[in-house]
Amino acid sequence: MSFPLRDTAAVAAGALAPFAAALVLMPLRTSVTHTNLALLLVVVIVAVSAFGNRFAGALAALSASAWFDFFHTEPYQSFHIQDRADIETAVLLLVVGLIVSQLAARGRTMKRIAVTDATHLERLHGTTHLARFSTSSDDVVQRVRHELVEVLELRACRFEYGTLIGRLPRLDPDGTVKVAGWIWDLERQGWPEGEIELRAIVHGRYQGRFLLTPEPGSVPPPLEARLVALDLAVQAAAALDDDGVRTGPRS
Structure with missing residues (x-):
């Protein structure tokens, strides 16, 4: 170690x-x-x-x-x-x-906790403000993608529109990660291998998913950071939902 x-x-x-x-x-x-x-x-x-x-x-x-x-x-x-x-x-x-x-x-x-909490609050405030006033949902998605890389200390993050394909490990709304329906022990096992999906859902409507790629061997962030990541994904979903109402569903 x-x-x-x-x-x-x-x-x-x-x-x-x-x-x-x-x-x-x-x-x-x-x-x-x-x-x-x-x-x-x-x-x-x-x-x-x-x-x-x-x-x-x-x-x-x-x-x-x-x-x-x-x-x-x-x-x-x-x-x-x-x-x-x-x-x-x-x-x-x-x-x-x-x-x-x-x-x-x-x-x-x-x-350190106080500084971290303040940083998380700033991330959420900035993203919420952009989602409220931006005319482009793509800008919000890109902002959230960047914030997810920072808050979860990822190697990469991309957004995928459309329907769900495959059964990837999933970051759930309670901050846990599930693999094949089972809760993955992040503290003991670290991140699962490969990409992890974070679904962008608002009002029960699925808008797409962020695909998270952690740094190999990195320690998963604490629960608070994972919950912030979930809130950020909701902001992206809300922007996409509003865009869909104005222009119709994205293919």
Whole structure:
């Protein structure tokens, strides 16, 4: 299994950044209290957690506690601690570091969710506005096709007018994918091979289908993104339905 470069860098930072910080702070260990030195190491833990993930933050907390013990408690250059107050400081550094790292990672996750939700809302608003005011249903279809590539992280997407042909895997209105009538386990199995159809239906009338081609080996997007994709397809279907009412069915 491969890991994103950012996560790999964060884990490396979690292991090495507290060591480097503890080493840099060595000249201050006789003039600054151990509590203040521990607080400076907490700052490093927060930085690693904000940049990386929960695992990287926890690793930074463990690393900071260990190197605080090694460099800043007597006997120096040893993982043995003689003074009870130093033991308490090292334990508190570990506990506080673990808590702060999880809070920082959670904050980063919530920020990412908020940004993602705002992006989805912008996609839906822009497409809805185009569907309402555009005189060309083809423009709406092309807009939706482009948005589907982005929101589902696809390699390609095309639209097919006309009747249904074949039994392709299908993205259903509840966000699940069905293959031959059975619900496909996206989280465990990833995308099914080949194209996946997303039907453009409005008011019970079928207008066509988007044929989705995922990137090979890519992780399927979360349910929220798949539901946005379904809403986008409805906007295309509505534009095609209105066009059909004005000009007659498209062949």
